[in-house]
Amino acid sequence: MPASFAERLLRWYDSHGRKNLPWHDNRTPYRVWLSEIMLQQTQVATVIPYYRAFTARFPDVRTLAEAPVDDVLGHWSGLGYYARARNLQKAAQTIVQEHHGEFPADQEQLEALPGIGRSTAAAILAQAFDHRATILDGNVKRVLARHHAVPGWPGDTKVLRQLWGHAETHTPHQRIRDYTQAIMDLGAMVCTRSRPACEHCPLTSTCLAYQRGEMKLYPASKPKKTKPEKTTWMVILEDHHGRILLERRPPSGIWGGLWSLPELDAAYSADELSEACESSFGLDCGEAQLDAGFRHTFSHYHLHIQPARLTVANRAYSAAIADRDDQRWVYRDEALSLGLPAPIRTLLTSPAQPVLL
Template sequence: MKDRFADRLLAWYDQHGRHNLPWHQDRNAYRVWVSEIMLQQTQVATVIPYFEAFMARFPDVHALARAPVDDVLSHWSGLGYYARARNLHKAAAQVDEEFNGEFPACQQQLESLIGIGRSTAAAIIAQAFGERATILDGNVKRVLARYHAVPGWPGQTSVLNQLWAHAETHTPNNRARDYTQAIMDLGAMVCTRSKPKCEACPLSAGCQAYANSETRLYPGSKPKKAKPEKATWILILEDAEGRILLERRPPSGIWGGLWSLPELDPGYGSEELQEACERELGITCSDPDLISGFRHTFSHYHLHIQPARLPVVHNTQVADTDRLRWLHRDQALALGLPAPIRTLLTEPEQTALL
């Protein structure tokens, strides 16, 4: 019997789907690719202004490949998961060098690019080239897990394989571009994580989770582990010229490759900060002001940040290098900065604790 899943979904999409997203305009593989990477772990409403600014600065893959990585990171600042931006920059260079600046329309070749997996490659093929390809992003996983009542967390290989099989079965031979957008839209707009709008869903008649009033059970949750708590001092070191010392983060790990403020081990007491700055950085400072601390949550731990502002009296060792740089505040804000660091530099007049 003919599978009606795609027909029902496409009919709903024609009436209710999103047809005018920015990456639908002047559609090509580059724009689709950038949007797909930005949309990983991030809502459409958040992505739109970033995408538009990114396209204005890097209108094609050549511009992105040849831009300094700091420029790319500065246009990503605030979106989080910064490895996406670094991989985007590296993959642009691959396209420029290995494919003469043209995105391949082959799934295997697309997956050879840094940061592009199976579902992202399929989305590019379907959205940019209009060819049949099977996607399975987070929204699609949720729709299919509920429709077929697939138990378990999709991060498990056995569960993921079942969802890929269902995704392949339902993907039609025609209207691939519309279908891939439709099923992503359904997950984002109707089959939402909490409080799904099942009465408005075009697939509710065949949905096993809905039939059994069990939508809350699908997809299964990732086994929870308590996130560890960490802490750090963040230093705002400002010299007599009004310049602030920035330090580039290592290329991998948290905030990888971004410029940030220097950190000190949380074991130091506030009365030891001046001595620590002189010993570890070669910078003599006057008494610190402690700015209100706050907690920032990463995917796998909580970080308690205690900022301290220390006016620099004498700098004997720290000159500009690839890792350290003295910059005025407006210059610093033009770089790729982690969101909490940007907030510290744009809202300096916080209540001091000392």
């Protein structure tokens, strides 16, 4: 009898799979959960140093639940998709308050936690509890879409339903922890988005896309939409102490809850920035010095950022802005310890690149 999908995959994993990733040691539900959240839309090589630093600072769910949010966001700064970090702490707090600090070993209860969906809940059950549970992350979707030649974009409800059906069919009843890691590894290491290494794949004998020479057709790409373009002034306001004014972003939306530079409407001209700072922040500033602008792309729009450096001209004016929950004067070193969006961190650490007005 020919070996099943799972049997061939597990044989490949025994010889070629990844077994020494940081979250493979001491697979507690907390450590598995953290790795799954960090790995969403982020590559393993990028995640590893963040994971190690995060678990060193927040070694368990109670530590994370009780930590200041700025500390959590600061350790997440640079990973992007910051809603993941906020949901991570909210889920930790729920686990402490409603589950006595213990992760529930139940799919429905796990999915009820902030930021945990069907596949992430299944990964926790399989990896941490060794329960039979079906996963379907991005790598697995790609493997199954090619193996079964499933047409369409995986984000489409009909396509997703088919992929879940295939995922459930192939999930074995033994070695579930190894199987879930194996199919994720195959997608990440062999059945890659571009240039899949089919010659090293254990599933080619039954892979419909391979047999038809149509690997590039599966899975179909997300239908493209033109992203809107937006522009903003990012002002680096410095007082006589050498401190910089930061503002906390609203809790929801882009860079939610992070500290960022104040913004001014792009309708202002460079010559109007000093006056705009006085009307917007109550600060008397000198002439603006412009840095080279750049574009930052979000999932649904492009943001053109034009940095401008201004110095507060009078000591009394900087005192007019007292530290608040959403606004504070900080030295650069202190700023870099906070949760900052990656472009803002780059602005504060890179040498100025003045442009002529």
